[in-house]
Amino acid sequence: MxxxxxxxxxxxxxxxxxxxxxxxxxFLKQIIDEIDDLGVGSLGIVIIISFFIGAVITLQTAYNIExxxxxxxxxxxxxxxxxxxxxxxxxxSLILAGKVGSHIASEIGTMRVTEQIDxxxxxxxxxxxxxxxxxxxxxxxxxxxxxMISMGVGIGGGxxxxxxxxxxxxxxxIYGIQYGFIPFYVVYSLIKSVVFGFLIASISGYxxxxxxxxxxxxxxxxxxxxxxxxxxxxxxxxILTQLLLA
Amino acid sequence: MIExxxxxxxxxxxxxxxxxxxxxxxGKTNLIIGQSGxxxxxxxxxxxxxxxxxxxxxxxxxxxxxxxxxxxxxxxRTEMGMLFQGSALFDxxxxxxxxxxxxxMFSDMSMNDRIxxxxxxxxxxxxxxxxHLYPAEISGGMQKRVAIARAIALNPKYLFCDEPNSGLDxxxxxxxxxxIHEITKEYNMTTIVNTHDMNSVMxxxxxxxxxDDGEKCWEGTNEEIxxxxxxxxxxxxxxxxxxxxxxxGN
Numbered sequence: 001m002x003x004x005x006x007x008x009x010x011x012x013x014x015x016x017x018x019x020x021x022x023x024x025x026x027f028l029k030q031i032i033d034e035i036d037d038l039g040v041g042s043l044g045i046v047i048i049i050s051f052f053i054g055a056v057i058t059l060q061t062a063y064n065i066e067x068x069x070x071x072x073x074x075x076x077x078x079x080x081x082x083x084x085x086x087x088x089x090x091x092x093s094l095i096l097a098g099k100v101g102s103h104i105a106s107e108i109g110t111m112r113v114t115e116q117i118d119x120x121x122x123x124x125x126x127x128x129x130x131x132x133x134x135x136x137x138x139x140x141x142x143x144x145x146x147x148m149i150s151m152g153v154g155i156g157g158g159x160x161x162x163x164x165x166x167x168x169x170x171x172x173x174i175y176g177i178q179y180g181f182i183p184f185y186v187v188y189s190l191i192k193s194v195v196f197g198f199l200i201a202s203i204s205g206y207x208x209x210x211x212x213x214x215x216x217x218x219x220x221x222x223x224x225x226x227x228x229x230x231x232x233x234x235x236x237x238x239i240l241t242q243l244l245l246a
Numbered sequence: 247m248i249e250x251x252x253x254x255x256x257x258x259x260x261x262x263x264x265x266x267x268x269x270x271x272x273g274k275t276n277l278i279i280g281q282s283g284x285x286x287x288x289x290x291x292x293x294x295x296x297x298x299x300x301x302x303x304x305x306x307x308x309x310x311x312x313x314x315x316x317x318x319x320x321x322x323r324t325e326m327g328m329l330f331q332g333s334a335l336f337d338x339x340x341x342x343x344x345x346x347x348x349x350x351m352f353s354d355m356s357m358n359d360r361i362x363x364x365x366x367x368x369x370x371x372x373x374x375x376x377x378h379l380y381p382a383e384i385s386g387g388m389q390k391r392v393a394i395a396r397a398i399a400l401n402p403k404y405l406f407c408d409e410p411n412s413g414l415d416x417x418x419x420x421x422x423x424x425x426i427h428e429i430t431k432e433y434n435m436t437t438i439v440n441t442h443d444m445n446s447v448m449x450x451x452x453x454x455x456x457x458d459d460g461e462k463c464w465e466g467t468n469e470e471i472x473x474x475x476x477x478x479x480x481x482x483x484x485x486x487x488x489x490x491x492x493x494x495g496n
Contacts, residue, residue: 122323124324
């Protein structure tokens with residue numbers, strides 16, 4: 001019953017979130033601020049994680065397929081496909097669900113418990129739309145860029161680790177990442193990143209918005225936002241993979 | 247003038263407001279008093295529409311607020327200003343941005359005019375040189391004054407204050423009370439103040455409604471309150487030992 005209640009309330013909340021903004025000029029400024037806060041602010045962690053995971057994927061693949069009949073360039077190919085298909089879209093989004101999701105839920109949750117949301121409502125402002133819509137738009141817009149950066153850095157990390165350790169010669173790796181390249185994999189990954197961006201911002205906004213109580217509940221909302229966003233990302237990953245690649 | 251007619255409000259099994267009625271007059275500082283948990287805040291939040299009534303009606307100068315929806319309700323909200331218990335200033339905005347916020351959202355004034363108006367409101371509440379500070383960088387009393395400045399930025403017809411003195415020392419409480427009272431007279435606003443502070447009651451209570459256990463038990467002025475023979479009211483106002491002794495001495 002609780003699941004049905006929360007799901008129903010989430011969709012009603014979305015209806016409010018997509019209400020018309022009071023002033024478009026202010027809405028645009030809010031989106032730019034959120035892109036800076038949620039997107040640019042996440043760039044560092046995305047780059048660090050992508051670089052090291054790309055490096056580790058390359059090394060692990062190389063050690064696991066160390067057979068004379070398997071050409072070395074296969075390591076580049078496997079690293080590329082792992083990063084394009086799963087890591088950059090799904091794993092980076094799961095990391096962002098933790099970082100951005102908890103940030104959104106705790107920010108909005110704190111506003112709720114300190115009556116800042118009530119202050120907006122008393123002024124006649126659609127608080128759900130004012131607070132959450134710019135975050136949703138910003139995440140939907142910026143997440144594909146973060147995923148593209150992650151792809152580049154991850155593949156680059158693989159190349160650096162492969163070359164420096166000597167497990168894959170540079171030429172073989174570069175040949176591998178170009179071999180049998182299917183451009184749709186990038187499109188598939190970007191579609192997923194748009195959906196995941198929406199899920200992270202809207203679910204975290206929902207849990208923050210309906211926080212009640214004090215600081216303890218803000219913490220709980222933040223945790224719930226991360227858990228629910230992560231589970232939904234995994235679920236939609238399955239659905240989108242079946243729809244787009246099957 | 248705000249009129250509350252037979253309002254009921256409950257949360258799940260808990261009946262918080264039971265058939266509350268009252269008239270809050272324009273140009274007067276109307277007080278809702280009662281002990282913690284008596285239903286004062288729920289009544290105030292119901293009047294401003296943060297909670298919907300289960301039964302009953304609320305009228306703003308004859309306009310039924312409970313019947314209003316969508317655009318009509320949004321319009322009437324621009325005539326309201328509210329001061330919350332914890333000030334409810336936006337943490338991410340400076341003092342000036344907080345006061346300018348309703349103007350940014352609802353007025354067509356130029357940026358210079360909005361800044362000028364924000365500065366006027368800040369001066370009105372006796373605040374200078376704090377424009378570029380954040381709420382966390384100023385004292386509780388100053389935060390309340392900024393919240394009052396924000397509440398009056400759009401020249402509201404109705405001002406609501408939820409426990410404006412909570413967390414303040416007695417001297418600052420008097421400053422806030424006097425400010426609310428002066429502004430009410432200056433702009434001929436209908437002001438409703440929720441409080442359990444007897445200093446406020448005696449200082450600015452031109453019209454007082456006493457709520458106990460969700461019911462309206464008494465109504466009158468600050469001149470009448472000490473002479474009342476209402477037992478529930480007397481239990482509340484003479485709860486402190488000092489006042490009990492004072493009353494016995496009289």
